[in-house]
Amino acid sequence: MSRLVVVSNRVALPGSNQNGGLAVALDAALRDSGGLWFGWSGKVAREHSGEVHEEHHEGIDYVTVDLSREDYEGHYNGFSNRTLWPLLHFRLDLVDYNVGTQAAYRGVNALFAEKLAKRLRDDDIVWVHDYHLLPLAQELRKRGVRARIGFFLHVPFPSADIVAGLPNHEQTFGALVAYDLVGFQTERDLERFQDYMRLFGGGEVQGRGEVRGQDGRQVRADAFPIGIDTAALESLASRSGRIAAIRRVHSSLNGRMLALGVDRLDYSKGLPERFRAFERFLEKYTKLHGSLTYLQIAPVSRGGVASYRALRRELEQFAGHINGGHAHPDWTPVRYVNRTYPHATLTGLYRLARIGLITPLRDGMNLVAKEYVAAQDPADPGALVLSIFAGAARELDGALLVNPFDSDGVADAIAAAAKMPLEERRERWQSMITRLRDYDIHAWRKDFLRALAETQR
Ligand SMILES: O=P(O)(O)OC[C@H]1O[C@H](O[C@H]2O[C@H](CO)[C@@H](O)[C@H](O)[C@H]2O)[C@H](O)[C@@H](O)[C@@H]1O
Numbered sequence: 001m002s003r004l005v006v007v008s009n010r011v012a013l014p015g016s017n018q019n020g021g022l023a024v025a026l027d028a029a030l031r032d033s034g035g036l037w038f039g040w041s042g043k044v045a046r047e048h049s050g051e052v053h054e055e056h057h058e059g060i061d062y063v064t065v066d067l068s069r070e071d072y073e074g075h076y077n078g079f080s081n082r083t084l085w086p087l088l089h090f091r092l093d094l095v096d097y098n099v100g101t102q103a104a105y106r107g108v109n110a111l112f113a114e115k116l117a118k119r120l121r122d123d124d125i126v127w128v129h130d131y132h133l134l135p136l137a138q139e140l141r142k143r144g145v146r147a148r149i150g151f152f153l154h155v156p157f158p159s160a161d162i163v164a165g166l167p168n169h170e171q172t173f174g175a176l177v178a179y180d181l182v183g184f185q186t187e188r189d190l191e192r193f194q195d196y197m198r199l200f201g202g203g204e205v206q207g208r209g210e211v212r213g214q215d216g217r218q219v220r221a222d223a224f225p226i227g228i229d230t231a232a233l234e235s236l237a238s239r240s241g242r243i244a245a246i247r248r249v250h251s252s253l254n255g256r257m258l259a260l261g262v263d264r265l266d267y268s269k270g271l272p273e274r275f276r277a278f279e280r281f282l283e284k285y286t287k288l289h290g291s292l293t294y295l296q297i298a299p300v301s302r303g304g305v306a307s308y309r310a311l312r313r314e315l316e317q318f319a320g321h322i323n324g325g326h327a328h329p330d331w332t333p334v335r336y337v338n339r340t341y342p343h344a345t346l347t348g349l350y351r352l353a354r355i356g357l358i359t360p361l362r363d364g365m366n367l368v369a370k371e372y373v374a375a376q377d378p379a380d381p382g383a384l385v386l387s388i389f390a391g392a393a394r395e396l397d398g399a400l401l402v403n404p405f406d407s408d409g410v411a412d413a414i415a416a417a418a419k420m421p422l423e424e425r426r427e428r429w430q431s432m433i434t435r436l437r438d439y440d441i442h443a444w445r446k447d448f449l450r451a452l453a454e455t456q457r
């Protein structure tokens, strides 16, 4: 049987506490099959990039590489998170392009390829993840790697004209044709990729998911919406009432309903817009005052990038402003927390929450939305308020779908969720949990790897 080799910038090393969807999902996928996980060690070395660390744990070999301060700044904080991340989330206004960081990005991809190529066998199945590693297959092929290589993009693929706004976009996005299979979260992402290849990438679209690159190389493309480990989360959530921290939160609510948001502190998650909508809810629905508390969990993310630091300052002020305007001595409408929690605690919080409030401006998938549904008590499930711009909105048809830019619409949806009768909550939840049970993280992995194995060579 072929060995699975997963490559991603972020690796969930044994014992580490991860709060990004990619690491959480790949950890679940690799636990199933075993294999090799290759990527950045998370360490910034004093001098040079390239020191390799190896460890083995429960059937998985972890091989990770240190990056120098310069490469960490140029590759991760720079081209990946100041250029590609905003571009891929439709935020051309925030794109900070720089030839130096682009060179660092290319250099780190070449370094990863150099370290990985010598560990690969021809019958390995290599699965590369996300925007940090778009040109990795091209670099591996240059080094003679003949194994099948697939790529999965966890974030959205934006409209073609946005991608074309990036200087030298062909170098980065044209490199995708070196893969055998390219996977996207949704059908819309696939369509936009095809548009880009046809209009600006010098490619030809020969049918749905059949793209020929400028150099004549053929690549398959398809949509594979990422799932969660539904059964494991359902079971974790059903036991969460015993956790002391969850019992404390429960009693602190004093019988009030809980609305919950859980998001990395990232501008793509629409947090200021969500705070504004919650303020609108307080202004419009005064009769509901005192009956609902909004808890926002927002672990700090990418603090090396200025726009993330500015967002943190803005939210601190905003939370204070809302509470200053609406709190009573015995009720604080917003609780704002910057810590990271393990899944055992999060599932307990999801289950306590009558409302899941998830309103990103753009999101590849949003696993939190799926986790919220999986964690509900089937006898008394909560209601999900979800942005139409999250990839998860395609599957979670029982949610109250909202436009996150429309603060009145979101405020109305919060009120509707708070008042929703039990029967309606059950009906909506049933259709969502059925989908999450049918197409979970294991089905996603099998689906992608089957499609990769079937690619023509
Ligand atoms: O590694 P970080 O810079 O700390 O960021 C965390 C991860 O954020 C992004 O996650 C995406 O993947 C999720 C799973 O497919 C998806 O649900 C979500 O919509 C995406 O935003 C990023 O794409 C990962 O590379 C990061 O590791």
Ligand SMILES: O=c1ccn([C@@H]2O[C@H](COP(=O)(O)OP(=O)(O)O)[C@@H](O)[C@H]2O)c(=O)[nH]1
Binding pocket: 018, 019, 020, 021, 022, 024, 262, 263, 264, 297, 299, 339, 340, 341, 342, 343, 346, 365, 366, 367, 368, 369, 371
């Ligand atoms: O305190 C936290 C906050 C988030 N997460 C996890 O981080 C992931 C976030 O994934 P999502 O797709 O929602 O967004 P991303 O952060 O990847 O953009 C989910 O599995 C969350 O359960 C976590 O474990 N602890």
